[in-house]
Structure formats: C-alpha cells, structure tokens
Amino acid sequence: MGVVTKGCKLGCCSPEVAGLPNGGWSEDGLHLDGRRREHLRREWAATSARIDRMQADYPKCKLCGQSTLRLDAAGLCSKVTDAHKAYRVRLGIPAVPAPAPAARGRGGRR
Ligand SMILES: [Zn+2]
C-alpha cells in the first residue's frame, strides 16, 4: 500500500473526513458533518492565535491600549479623541499627530 494519504494538516481529520466534499458542509451550507467540527474549532483557534501573535508585535497605545502600526511621539495611537489630545498636549506636542515624515517633502512638494 505504501503511501498513506494524510488527513488534514491540523491532524484532526482522517483522510476520509478531510476529503469530504465541501469540507464536510452540506450542499445548502447549513449542516456540517460532525466529524469536521473539531477541524473547524482548531482552524479557528489557529487563526485567532495567529492574529494575536501579529498584534502582539505591534506597539500599543499608552492611553487606550489599541495595537497600532505606528505610535506617535507621545506613544499613542493615531486617534484624536479628547483624551488622546489632552495626553499629547500635556507632553507638549501637537494635539493632532503630524503626518508621517514620508508624506512631507520627498522633493516634489508644491
Ligand atoms: Zn482536520
């Protein structure tokens, strides 16, 4: 027999279950084969863990805890709520963050 076809990559489904048409969903998409439930759960868990990891790499706003790609000079996200403005003003920087340096200049500014 040689090669054993593997089940799904998450390790929860037998080859037979992994090969179900529509991934185990009925044609109307309303019913899921019970043997695929664990798979969906694992898939969801893996996805949310990946999102968590991605967001963990981002700096967090000191004020609201929002993960953001770029913090401003005050260590805040780009929100301009009163709380964010007040925090910036207290640190002596503009209440509304200046545009990213890349947006300024670059030669062709009119
Ligand atoms: Zn599976």
Ligand SMILES: [Zn+2]
């Ligand atoms: Zn914030």
